[in-house]
Every structure is written in C-alpha cells, then in structure tokens.
Amino acid sequence: MGIVQILFWFLTALALVSALMVLLSKNPVFSVLWLIAVFFAISGHYILLNAQFLAIVNMIVYAGAIMVLFLFVIMLMNLNKETEPQKNIWMKIAGAVSGGCLLMVLISLVKQANEMTGKTALMKDGNIGLIGNLGKALFSDFVVPFEISSVLFLSAMVGAVVIGKK
Amino acid sequence: MPIQYYIFLALALFTIGIVGVLTRRNAIIIFMCVELMLNATNLLLVAFSKMHHGLAYASDKASLVGIDGQLFVFFIMVVAAAEVSVGLAIIVMMYRNTHSVDINFLNRLKN
Known part of the structure; x- marks a missing residue:
C-alpha cells in the first residue's frame, strides 16, 4: 500500500467520523468544530487529487469564513449550552432508518453500474487543478457566470443587511 | 484510486447530512448539515473531473479535459457563501x- 492509499483511507476515516460527530454532539459549538475537521479532510482529498486551488479555497472560504460566521451567530445568541429539546425517539429512529435505506439503495445502484467499474481517478498527476489553468478557463469560457455570481453576491449582501436590520 | 471509493465516500457524507436534517431540531445544525451535503457533492465533482482528465491525460499530457468540473465546484462554493x-x-x-x-x-406558519 503506497503513501497515497494510506492518506486516502486516513482522510476518509477522518471525514466520516467527524461528520458523524457533527450529528451526535449535543453542543452546537462542538458541532461547528467537528464540521471544520470535515472540511479539512475534504481539503486533504482535494490535495491528493492535485486540485490545489480548490483545496486552498475550500480551507479559506469554508473553514475560514463560513464556519467563523456560524460560530459568531452561535455565540451571539448564547447557544453554547445543551439546550436542544429532545425530539421523540421514534422520530430519530425513523430518520436514521430512512437515511440508511437511501444509502443502501444508492450503494447497490453504484455497485451494479457498468460505467463505473474499472475507472480510476488520476491521483497526483494532471495539471487541471492548478490556478493558472483554472484562471484561464474561468476568464475565457466562464466569464458570464462569473459576472452573474458577482451580482448574486451583491444581492445576498443587500438581503442579509436588510433582514438583519429589521 | 478507483472512482467507486470516491462515490461511496460522497454518498456516505451526503446521507449523514440527510439524517442530520431529518433528526435534529436546532436550525443552525440543520444548516450545517446542508453544508455537509454541498461538500459531498463538491468532492464527487472533483473526483469525476479527475476521472475524465485521466482518460485524456494518457494520450495528451497538456490536455485540459475535465476542467469544467472544478469550475463548477468553484461556483458551488460561491453560491454556498451567499446562501x-x-x-x-x-x-x-x-x-x-x-x-x-x-x-x-x-409550525405556526402553516395557519
């Protein structure tokens, strides 16, 4: 087993355990911290796939900006204690069972698909994840969606200010 | 790595997000589970883009096949930040x- 395989399984286990702990921890602050661990594991997967730009952007935008925003909201509302009222236990069991059924159906579907057998993802070669190639594609082929997303950001900013000031 | 491993990992993360939305009552944790589902989708898009790139990379080292998937991930991150x-x-x-x-x-909204 090479170093790439070992890192793949380590990051996979880290992502799955952290994602489960997001659900299971009662304190919302701990949930946020476990979610940051999930984002770091996914960034590690991006680095393994040689998508360096997305790895850095994932760390800066998700783990840096969005999660800090979540932490600010939780601490401003003084929610950092275990105040969640307990839901009916049958509702929890029903949610877990339905999610497990969905997972089993999707996994059996993927295992049967002939298109997916024998295909591999290129792990550390390839240069499409580098920032130069991505920038050239972004500002030539995808320049109209890029501008539209800037308008989306402006409207989201105005909307957040309007909703928050009320 | 085989592409199926990435599909299984993304499916597991997505299902954990769905179970979180179904079982938790705290609105912030539900929101975080939505973020988890978006990240599972991002991981799968990057894996598929590298899969298609690997097929073209064998014949042409300088090809840019599959770069669209990584740009979609970039736009998904933009939309997630606005959301x-x-x-x-x-x-x-x-x-x-x-x-x-x-x-x-x-639930008072329903009346």
Missing part, C-alpha cells in the same frame, strides 16, 4: 422573534 449569509440572517431574525432556534416553533 450562508442570507440563511444566518434569517436564523438571527427568527431568534429575535421567538427567542429560540427550535424549528418546531415555526
């Missing part, structure tokens, strides 16, 4: 009105 800013503003407004982030308080 989080508006969603957290809505949660703060809801907390100001009801002094709770329990989503069961919102």
Whole structure:
C-alpha cells in the first residue's frame, strides 16, 4: 500500500467520523468544530487529487469564513449550552432508518453500474487543478457566470443587511 | 484510486447530512448539515473531473479535459457563501422573534 492509499483511507476515516460527530454532539459549538475537521479532510482529498486551488479555497472560504460566521451567530445568541429539546425517539429512529435505506439503495445502484467499474481517478498527476489553468478557463469560457455570481453576491449582501436590520 | 471509493465516500457524507436534517431540531445544525451535503457533492465533482482528465491525460499530457468540473465546484462554493449569509440572517431574525432556534416553533406558519 503506497503513501497515497494510506492518506486516502486516513482522510476518509477522518471525514466520516467527524461528520458523524457533527450529528451526535449535543453542543452546537462542538458541532461547528467537528464540521471544520470535515472540511479539512475534504481539503486533504482535494490535495491528493492535485486540485490545489480548490483545496486552498475550500480551507479559506469554508473553514475560514463560513464556519467563523456560524460560530459568531452561535455565540451571539448564547447557544453554547445543551439546550436542544429532545425530539421523540421514534422520530430519530425513523430518520436514521430512512437515511440508511437511501444509502443502501444508492450503494447497490453504484455497485451494479457498468460505467463505473474499472475507472480510476488520476491521483497526483494532471495539471487541471492548478490556478493558472483554472484562471484561464474561468476568464475565457466562464466569464458570464462569473459576472452573474458577482451580482448574486451583491444581492445576498443587500438581503442579509436588510433582514438583519429589521 | 478507483472512482467507486470516491462515490461511496460522497454518498456516505451526503446521507449523514440527510439524517442530520431529518433528526435534529436546532436550525443552525440543520444548516450545517446542508453544508455537509454541498461538500459531498463538491468532492464527487472533483473526483469525476479527475476521472475524465485521466482518460485524456494518457494520450495528451497538456490536455485540459475535465476542467469544467472544478469550475463548477468553484461556483458551488460561491453560491454556498451567499446562501450562508442570507440563511444566518434569517436564523438571527427568527431568534429575535421567538427567542429560540427550535424549528418546531415555526409550525405556526402553516395557519
């Protein structure tokens, strides 16, 4: 087993355990911290796939900006204690069972698909994840969606200010 | 790595997000589970883009096949950031009105 395989399984286990702990921890602050661990594991997967730009952007935008925003909201509302009222236990069991059924159906579907057998993802070669190639594609082929997303950001900013000031 | 491993990992993360949305009552944790589902989709898009790139890379080292998938991930991150800013503003407004982030308080909307 090479170093790439070992890192793949380590990051996979880290992502799955952290994602489960997001659900299971009662304190919302701990949930946020476990979610940051999930984002770091996914960034590690991006680095393994040689998508360096997305790895850095994932760390800066998700783990840096969005999660800090979540932490600010939780601490401003003084929610950092275990105040969640307990839901009916049958509702929890029903949610877990339905999610497990969905997972089993999707996994059996993927295992049967002939298109997916024998295909591999290129792990550390390839240069499409580098920032130069991505920038050239972004500002030539995808320049109209890029501008539209800037308008989306402006409207989201105005909307957040309007909703928050009320 | 085989592409199926990435598909299984993304499916597991997505299902954990769905179970979180179904079972938790705290609005902020539900929102975080939505972020988890978006990240599972991002991981799968990057893996598929590298899969298609690997097929073209064998013949031409300088090909840019599959770069669209990584740009889609970039745009998904843009939309997620906008969504989080508006969603957290809505949660703060809801907390100001009801002094709770329990989503069961919102069932008065149905009348």
